[in-house]
Amino acid sequence: MKLSTRSKYGLKAVVDLAIRYGSGPVSLPTLAGEQGISEGYLEQLLRELKKGGVVDTVRGAQGGYELVCNPAELSVQRVLSLLEGSTAVVDCVDIDSRGCTSACTCSARPLFLKLQSRINDVLEKTSIQELADDYLEQKKRYDKSCSVCGQGAVPVPARTR
Amino acid sequence: MKLSTRSKYGLKAVVDLAIRYGSGPVSLPTLAGEQGISEGYLEQLLRELKKGGVVDTVRGAQGGYELVCNPAELSVQRVLSLLEGSTAVVDCVDIDSRGCTSACTCSARPLFLKLQSRINDVLEKTSIQELADDYLEQKKRYDKSCSVCGQGAVPVPARTR
DNA sequence: ACGTAAGACGAGTAATTTAGTAGGGTATGA
DNA sequence: TCATACCCTACTAAATTACTCGTCTTACGT
Numbered sequence: 010m011k012l013s014t015r016s017k018y019g020l021k022a023v024v025d026l027a028i029r030y031g032s033g034p035v036s037l038p039t040l041a042g043e044q045g046i047s048e049g050y051l052e053q054l055l056r057e058l059k060k061g062g063v064v065d066t067v068r069g070a071q072g073g074y075e076l077v078c079n080p081a082e083l084s085v086q087r088v089l090s091l092l093e094g095s096t097a098v099v100d101c102v103d104i105d106s107r108g109c110t111s112a113c114t115c116s117a118r119p120l121f122l123k124l125q126s127r128i129n130d131v132l133e134k135t136s137i138q139e140l141a142d143d144y145l146e147q148k149k150r151y152d153k154s155c156s157v158c159g160q161g162a163v164p165v166p167a168r169t170r
Numbered sequence: 171m172k173l174s175t176r177s178k179y180g181l182k183a184v185v186d187l188a189i190r191y192g193s194g195p196v197s198l199p200t201l202a203g204e205q206g207i208s209e210g211y212l213e214q215l216l217r218e219l220k221k222g223g224v225v226d227t228v229r230g231a232q233g234g235y236e237l238v239c240n241p242a243e244l245s246v247q248r249v250l251s252l253l254e255g256s257t258a259v260v261d262c263v264d265i266d267s268r269g270c271t272s273a274c275t276c277s278a279r280p281l282f283l284k285l286q287s288r289i290n291d292v293l294e295k296t297s298i299q300e301l302a303d304d305y306l307e308q309k310k311r312y313d314k315s316c317s318v319c320g321q322g323a324v325p326v327p328a329r330t331r
Numbered sequence: 332a333c334g335t336a337a338g339a340c341g342a343g344t345a346a347t348t349t350a351g352t353a354g355g356g357t358a359t360g361a
Numbered sequence: 362t363c364a365t366a367c368c369c370t371a372c373t374a375a376a377t378t379a380c381t382c383g384t385c386t387t388a389c390g391t
Contacts, residue, residue, distance in 0.1 A: 195337095197336085233338065
């Protein structure tokens with residue numbers, strides 16, 4: 010059930026691009042540096058996103074990556090589908106699936122369908138813009154008060170259990 | 171984001187036990203045979219479920235596995251947690267996690283929290299009894315009409331796309 | 332008492348997936 | 362024409378997943 014690091018890195022990169030949407034392309038070294046990961050790895054992920062029509066590129070000096078459309082119009086679902094291949098928790102409830110051959114005897118299928126529909130609901134209805142807004146908001150609120158990283162960012166509020 | 175086969179087999183076995191709840195232990199060969207998987211593999215899964223207090227065992231001839239409590243009181247969440255280790259989609263939103271160190275700079279955390287809560291909601295609120303009921307109902311409705319497996323079970327209804 | 336049906340347990344392995352690296356190629360602005 | 366930056370393929374290493382095997386223990390039935 011875990012999300013791959015692929016998805017996490019890729020999604021964060023897209024949010025980074027959303028934050029800078031409209032102000033020209035952002036280079037790979039910049040994006041990779043921001044997350045502290047290798048350029049080679051992130052490049053692969055961005056290529057998938059380009060294939061899927063989520064990002065566009067500008068080659069040559071001063072080039073880089075940028076979002077194709079407004080981040081408010083871009084769902085998390087679309088981004089994660091490209092990065093993960095599919096957001097289905099089991100193959101037989103995948104949108105493109107022909108249904109599994111053992112569906113007739115699968116006692117958990119009703120559960121899987123329900124679970125998948127809830128997941129898709131969240132992912133569809135959440136836009137990249139929202140993530141960017143949440144992030145900026147959070148950063149603003151706690152700026153200069155982070156005792157963990159000491160970089161103007163912020164620790165999670167203590168868990169209330 | 172995929173569920174492991176571990177979880178799928180284990181969950182189905184638990185539903186099998188639910189269907190027979192109250193009528194004595196069910197042997198491993200029976201459970202494994204029903205799903206067409208090896209006894210050795212399923213045994214491992216059942217061992218985890220025993221450790222977690224979900225199933226109980228009776229050794230010796232006529233022995234086998236049985237549910238500890240009423241399937242109506244047993245959530246899918248509990249079963250999957252034992253099989254998967256955790257149902258968290260990312261470590262930093264796990265119940266036992268201390269929060270991740272990069273939480274302060276993680277732009278996707280709000281999404282992950284929301285997603286996780288929806289998932290937990292479904293898994294908590296669905297009982298094994300419900301799965302068993304759904305299954306029996308489905309089987310009853312379509313019995314003798316399965317053109318795929320020819321075993322009295324049922325193909326998925328044609329997808330409406 | 333003994334044979335046999337059953338679970339208990341630990342170790343080991345094969346296959347698959349994921350994560351990440353390496354290195355050469357191509358476009359473009361200054 | 363050089364430096365910057367994307368493009369692409371291939372490869373490898375690590376981790377996870379999905380198993381298998383062998384031996385041991387328990388307990389029913391005769």
